[in-house]
Amino acid sequence: MNPSPIAGFWTLFQKEWLRFWKVSVQTILAPVLTALLFLVVFAHSLRGHVEVFPGVDYAAFLVPGLAMMSVLQNAFANSASSLMQSKMTGNIIFVLLPPFSHQEFFTAYLLAAVARGLIVGAGVFAATVWFVDLRFGHPLWALVFAAAGSGVMGALGIIAGIHSDKVDELAAFQNFIILPLTFLSGVFYSIQSLPPFWQAASHLNPIFYMVDGFRYGFFGVSDVSPWLSLAIVAASFLGLSFLTLWLLRTGYKLRS
Amino acid sequence: MVPAIQVENVSKHYGTLQALDAVSLTVERGEFFGLLGPNGAGKTTLISILAGLALPSGGTARVMGHDVVSQYRAARRALGVVPQELVFDPFFTVREALTFQSGYFGLRNNHEWIGEVMHHLDLDGKAETNMRLLSGGMKRRVLVAQALVHKPPVIVLDEPTAGVDVELRQTLWQFIRRLNHGGHTIVLTTHYLEEAEALCGRIAMLKQGRVVALDTKQNLLRLHSGCYLELRLEPDRLPERLEPLVSRRREGGYRLALADYTEVERVIAELRAAGIAIHELEVMQPDLEEIFVQIMRKS
Numbered sequence: 001m002n003p004s005p006i007a008g009f010w011t012l013f014q015k016e017w018l019r020f021w022k023v024s025v026q027t028i029l030a031p032v033l034t035a036l037l038f039l040v041v042f043a044h045s046l047r048g049h050v051e052v053f054p055g056v057d058y059a060a061f062l063v064p065g066l067a068m069m070s071v072l073q074n075a076f077a078n079s080a081s082s083l084m085q086s087k088m089t090g091n092i093i094f095v096l097l098p099p100f101s102h103q104e105f106f107t108a109y110l111l112a113a114v115a116r117g118l119i120v121g122a123g124v125f126a127a128t129v130w131f132v133d134l135r136f137g138h139p140l141w142a143l144v145f146a147a148a149g150s151g152v153m154g155a156l157g158i159i160a161g162i163h164s165d166k167v168d169e170l171a172a173f174q175n176f177i178i179l180p181l182t183f184l185s186g187v188f189y190s191i192q193s194l195p196p197f198w199q200a201a202s203h204l205n206p207i208f209y210m211v212d213g214f215r216y217g218f219f220g221v222s223d224v225s226p227w228l229s230l231a232i233v234a235a236s237f238l239g240l241s242f243l244t245l246w247l248l249r250t251g252y253k254l255r256s
Numbered sequence: 257m258v259p260a261i262q263v264e265n266v267s268k269h270y271g272t273l274q275a276l277d278a279v280s281l282t283v284e285r286g287e288f289f290g291l292l293g294p295n296g297a298g299k300t301t302l303i304s305i306l307a308g309l310a311l312p313s314g315g316t317a318r319v320m321g322h323d324v325v326s327q328y329r330a331a332r333r334a335l336g337v338v339p340q341e342l343v344f345d346p347f348f349t350v351r352e353a354l355t356f357q358s359g360y361f362g363l364r365n366n367h368e369w370i371g372e373v374m375h376h377l378d379l380d381g382k383a384e385t386n387m388r389l390l391s392g393g394m395k396r397r398v399l400v401a402q403a404l405v406h407k408p409p410v411i412v413l414d415e416p417t418a419g420v421d422v423e424l425r426q427t428l429w430q431f432i433r434r435l436n437h438g439g440h441t442i443v444l445t446t447h448y449l450e451e452a453e454a455l456c457g458r459i460a461m462l463k464q465g466r467v468v469a470l471d472t473k474q475n476l477l478r479l480h481s482g483c484y485l486e487l488r489l490e491p492d493r494l495p496e497r498l499e500p501l502v503s504r505r506r507e508g509g510y511r512l513a514l515a516d517y518t519e520v521e522r523v524i525a526e527l528r529a530a531g532i533a534i535h536e537l538e539v540m541q542p543d544l545e546e547i548f549v550q551i552m553r554k555s
Contacts, residue, residue, distance in 0.1 A: 008362050010364075023347075091343045097308070098360035099328065
């Protein structure tokens with residue numbers, strides 16, 4: 001039997017897919033429930049008090065933000081936790097011994113992260129769409145930002161998983177970098193409502209452009225041009241991808 | 257013919273620690289080769305370099321003629337490694353673990369061979385069992401199977417029988433011998449020297465990152481020209497003049513190293529003169545363990 005040129009990559013992707021699918025209560029259902037709770041609490045307490053976009057109910061405004069936050073956090077968690085757990089248990093050896101190229105290794109982990117992010121995002125919509133009047137003005141924009149955003153976070157997750165030697169390090173990465181950046185990215189508000197300093201600071205946060213561009217796909221309204229957001233998200237993706245590929249090529253923290 | 261493994265002046269250092277120091281050795285195709293040495297000698301480091309898990313600080317290593325760094329894809333396809341640690345992926349069943357491992361090497365729909373490997377390692381009954389529910393011995397069998405699913409011509413077993421029962425050892429060696437007779441090259445590291453003596457045709461001994469002996473098993477065994485005398489005595493003590501001959505003190509007995517067979521008579525005479533009765537006496541050829549101990553002491 002002759003080896004197939006893409007079978008290795010495809011098998012690694014399947015393994016990564018099955019890894020999160022087998023524990024879908026924890027990897028898919030739990031984040032959907034969390035997003036639903038956010039919606040119930042925030043929408044109920046702020047209904048009638050806040051109108052971020054003209055004519056858009058706050059709960060409707062919130063849903064795309066919550067969905068994108070879930071997409072991004074879960075894409076990151078998928079690649080980061082998979083690599084981290086494999087390193088800690090030692091079974092990383094099973095993916096280091098085969099003849100994967102750096103690109104195959106990267107793409108398989110990345111696509112699995114994107115897949116989980118998108119599935120969780122779809123789950124959040126499926127759970128929340130019944131409670132709000134949601135428009136889908138530019139669905140292609142929404143899809144592009146969901147895919148590109150989860151790609152960025154999937155790549156960042158690979159870097160975090162490779163770099164972290166202990167659970168604490170990964171938790172610090174998640175708690176002190178990913179969580180603040182997602183919470184301060186305009187998930188719950190428009191940055192137009194912030195003081196000038198924080199508006200300027202928000203423009204330095206790449207996740208802001210992911211959320212803003214994604215929301216444009218629904219309401220056709222955004223804080224910055226979706227083209228600018230797309231350019232920044234694409235640049236972030238390319239930069240992180242090159243960094244990840246370089247880490248894999250040098251064997252950083254994977255091959256001694 | 258290109259050798260199965262060719263290592264030329266390979267060095268590896270971790271900071272100030274020199275794990276391997278200009279190691280050179282060749283393993284021909286079809287050999288059953290032993291890599292022996294005390295803990296920290298560099299055996300696992302050498303295997304890691306061959307497998308691409310570690311990068312050499314200097315020198316070159318080839319598997320079936322493929323450089324492990326510049327031609328790593330071809331080199332890794334030619335190599336199956338059974339790691340020393342008992343590692344497993346707790347998400348998957350035995351069959352899933354083997355199917356994935358085969359797929360990683362580009363072989364999908366490899367069910368027939370996977371079934372054969374499972375059968376020979378007595379894993380049939382555990383095919384659908386989650387890895388985390390297996391006993392240590394069963395996990396070890398799966399590790400062996402994972403190294404074989406892509407039918408590599410060169411198989412490296414890094415202490416595969418550490419902590420496993422007699423039944424698995426027998427099953428494992430029977431299967432590995434079959435693979436070797438079928439043309440596979442086997443490289444074995446083990447602390448059980450009787451296993452190496454029984455299985456390996458050629459042996460390299462490493463100490464502190466250097467090759468201190470490399471020869472056929474027969475030539476290594478001939479390094480010691482003398483013999484050994486195993487004794488059980490009553491009372492359990494030796495006359496002072498025989499103390500320098502003690503090679504090993506065993507429970508209830510002694511092993512004396514003699515320069516040649518004529519010394520046997522002298523030992524018996526000394527014991528008689530000291531009024532010590534001989535309960536058991538056995539004259540033995542030196543085994544690999546004795547040779548190993550001698551070489552490690554000398555080098």
